[in-house]
Amino acid sequence: MCLMSFYCLISISLSFFIMSFWFIMNDLILFLEWEIVSLNSMAVVMTVLLDWMSLLFMSFVLLISSLVIFYSKEYMSNDININRFIMLVLMFVLSMMMLIISPNLISILLGWDGLGLVSYCLVIYFQNIKSYNAGMLTALSNRIGDVALLLAIAWMLNYGSWNYIFYLEVMKSNFEMQLIGGLVMLAAMTKSAQIPFSSWLPAAMAAPTPVSALVHSSTLVTAGVYLLIRFNFLLVENWLGQLLLLLSGLTMFMAGLGANFEFDLKKIIALSTLSQLGLMMSILSMGYFKLAFFHLLTHALFKALLFMCAGAIIHNMDNCQDIRLMGGLSSEMPLTSTCFNVSNLALCGMPFLAGFYSKDLILEMVSLSFINKFSFFLYxxxxxxxxxxxxxxxxxxxxxxxxxGALNVLNDEGWIMLKGMLGLLFMSIIGGSLLSWMIFPTPVMICLPYYLKYLTLFVCILGGLMGYFMSVVSLYFVNKSFLNYLGSLFLGSMWFMPYISTYGLISFPLKLGKKVIVSFDQGWSEYLGAQNIYFKLMNLSQLNYLLHRNSLKIYLLSFMLWVIFLFILF
Known part of the structure; x- marks a missing residue:
């Protein structure tokens, strides 16, 4: 089943990629409407929007998911339910497809909720208490966004259609449409894990590593960014964009700080995803939606590769994820280490790798824009x-x-996993330049002062040296962090957001709900309502049954009682 899914998905991905190239060259947009049922004046219509953006994104989602499924053939080989796992992944991809091609809020909600449901099933795939807790945190955090989307659908009843494409121009000046935009922005922030909904993203690492590679690159977390790219008119020159710029900048900053204190391999990469999502959201809030989309695609390539390499390392280390117990992997696993280092350098923005083309362009546009000092510093x-x-x-x-300490046999002999990784390695090297030629065919001159032009490169070199220096003399920094334990705990635990989310935002309402159910639903409403009425009616029906049995004993007994009653009375 793995190979069949792989060949189907990769062939569809290639056809979508060629179509997207054709749509860009000819500036085409295809808007398809299929009337499912018509009853009097009401029509249920399924709408599909095919333009260069949706086709290109679908092509990348299918490419990455096909390679992830191919990789899972070996990674999940010991799982007796591997076909169930592949079916869940395919349902996940199908939900994402539904979301990408929908210009209609109703059909978007189908894909949106499909992503939420299937992601819950995948997070709790390894059935233990940690996975269940992580799945519940993921599901409940995303429910907030689902409710916001439902409210936006209800509010759009005022306009006669849920096809938001028709109203994008009106949305700029209309306060009601800005309210809908605020609800859509809230939904996107929960799905893309922006502050204050960030705690579920590292918790979702309880899922199998192939799922993490898919979720963190091109499906679940990018759904919110993609939705806001479609609603980008709402964020320009109003309070929504300014609020999103602040929150996404803080998310980027918080995730970067947290990753420097973390020792779990998968959580470091998860926090890196959170940081990149903050970057996409912040540049989107400034109005550069094409740049956000460009970075979304390049990030998908190297982040999927990074997770697949991490999965191969964890697989060889007998499921150990602590980076302090690793070391010397470059000599033991050279091919995996090569892929890991290339994807890491692409993440850093190393010149001429995929990440460089989008990150460097984003930071140069930030330098060119009118932006306050705080946001500039955060970037x-x-x-x-x-x-x-x-x-x-x-x-x-x-x-x-x-x-x-234990004897570990480390090798690069997982050929199926390696083939999946090498496909993405090729794309991580050439993907950035290929996409930049496609999305920005006309070159644009970004004229900056000398020190601003080199600021990005200087910051990267300084950050790299700092990271290396902190690791080499790590004992000194560990001692310092123990001296300032509360500060380190605050920075290393995502500014206490997981504790606030679990004990505050989720635990308190659930406990309150339990008290309401016990005292009202199962208490007074049962006593005054259904349950008590049921018992009363049951007793009366039993008495009625006895009277209707025509028993001589009952009639004699009732006659005697009447006689005694009349005797006492008179």
């Missing part, structure tokens, strides 16, 4: 933090000797 400092934790990760995993 560049977070970029430095990205390089810092990437170099720290490379130092701990690749250099020195293996720190694990």
């Amino acid at each position: 560049f400092f977070s970029t430095g933090l990205t390089v810092c934790y990437s170099f720290r990760l490379v130092y701990y995993t690749m250099t020195g000797t293996l720190n694990c």
Whole structure:
């Protein structure tokens, strides 16, 4: 089933890629409407929007999911329910397809809720208490966004159609449409894990690694960014864009700081995804939706590769994820280490790899724009933090000797996993230049002062040196962090957001709901309502049954009682 799914998805991906190229060259948009049922004046219509953006995104989603399914053939080979796993992944991809091609809020909600439901099933795939808790946190955090989308659908009843494409121009000046935009922005923030909904993203690492590769690159977390790219008119020159710029900048900063304190391999990469999502959201809030889409695609390529490499390392380390127990992997697993380092450098924005073309362009456009000093600082400092934790990760995993005490046989003999990784390695190298030629066919001159032009490069070099220096003299920094334990705990635990989310935002309403159910639904309403009425009626029906049995004993007994009653009365 793995191979069949792989061949089907990759062939569809190639056809979509060629179609997207044709649509860009000819400036085409295809808007299809299929009337499912018509009853009097009401029509249920299924709408499909095919333009260069949706086709290109679908092509990338299918490419990555096909390689992830191929990779899973070996990674999940010991799982007796591997076909169930593949079916869940295919349902996940299908939900994403539904979301991408929909210009209609109703059909978007189908894909949106499909992503939420299937992601819950995948997070709890390894059935243990940690996975169940992570799945519940993921599901309940995303429900907030689902409710916001439902409210937006209800509010759009005022306009006669749920096809938001028709109203994008009106949305700029109309306050009611800005309210709908605020609800859509809230939904996108929950799905893309922006502050204050960030805690579910690292928790979702309880899912199998192939799922993490798919979720963190092109499906679940990018759904919110993609939705806002479609609604980008709402964010320009109003309070929604300014609020999103602040929150996404803080998310980027918080995730970069947290990753420098983390020792779990998958959580470091998850926090790096959170940082990149903050970058996409922040540049989107400034009105550069094409740049956000460009970075979304390049990020999908190297992030999927990064997770697949991490999965191969964890597989070889007997399911150990602590980077302090790794080391010397470059000599033991050279091919995996090559893929890991290339994807890491692409994440850092190494010149001429995929990440460079989008990140460098984003930071140069930020330097060119009218932006306040705080947001400018968040952009560049977070970029430095990205390089810092990437170099720290490379130092701990690749250099020195293996720190694990037990005997581990490390090798690169997982050929099926390697073939999946090498496909993405090729795309991580050439993907950025290929996409830049496609999306920006006309070159644009970005004229900046000398020091601003080189600021990105300077910040990256400084961040890399800092990450390496902190790792080499790590004992000094560990001692310092123990001296300032509360500060380190605050920065390393995502500014206490997981505790606030679980004990505050989720635990308190659930406990309150339990009290309401016990005291009202199962208490007074049962006593005054259904249950008590049921018992009363049951007793009366039993008495009625006895009277209707025509028993002589009952009639004699009732006659005697009447006689005694009349005797007492008179």
